[in-house]
Amino acid sequence: MAIKKKFPYRSAVVACNGGCRANSEEPTCTKGCIGCGECVNNCKFGAISINEYKVAEVDEEKCIACGKCVKACPQEIIHIHECANYIVVKCSNDAKGADARKECEVSCIGCGICEKTCTAGAIKVIDNCAVINEELCLSCGMCAVKCPRHAIYDLRGIYTKVR
Template sequence: MAVKKKFPYRAAVVACNGVCAASAVSKCRYGCVGCGNCAAVCKFGAITLNENGVAVVDEEKCIACGMCARACPQEIIHLHECANYIVVKCVNEDKGKDAREVCPVSCIGCGICEKTCTAEAVRVVDNHAVIDETLCLSCGMCAVKCPRHAIADLRGVLTEG
């Protein structure tokens, strides 16, 4: 079922890189656990689980109803303005060394993104980057400079989406 959208529109995004979180050996307490609750409640087929068992949103199908966000036991799915292509794909709250040990693409709270952002839209909160979408210019410099690739460009232009 296709839904006509007016730009800018909202869609769900999963704050997990999907590299290690749902695997049996992962120690990440903050990422996707691959339970499938989000996919089960999505009436539009906008959420699937990737090869690692991590939720992935198809923005073309998502209508931003928020059902997936409410169903997520990890609370890592949120709605974002699709005009902002830059998103943080990690909410790991562990300090740098511990975060590094858990996941190869976890945010370590280094602050490079915060220093790079000329719009002051990025802040490190609870040891991970958070983007204020009302301030973000979607320039992507934070994503380019992120040493761990925890910040992504959903278009796949500046980083892999």
């Protein structure tokens, strides 16, 4: 059941893409989604499910941005974002470059290429992980295109493929 929303609307997003589980059953990243299902259990709208990587995934059509999943997440990796902005960082790993590479095949390594690429100044590397200021972001997608680790996604699948 989709909820009719006024544009721009808000939705939850999970800052993890499951890359640490893509090639193995046991996750190596301690900062990502652990697949516990607390967010699923707390969502009264059925907007969250656990995907094939055992990571929480949000259906924006069903999400009303109530924030219950944000409060329920023991990893604190779910946040509410403006859906007018389709560019998101799907990583919460704050490990430094080499360590982040070992933990996840698509983790942010804090290289700063996204920050240098962004003409709006909307993206900064904080604690070795890219963070987008949605008030400044133009959704141009250049950070997602230039990200060497594919930790930044275009949720529409235009600039990057949806995983």
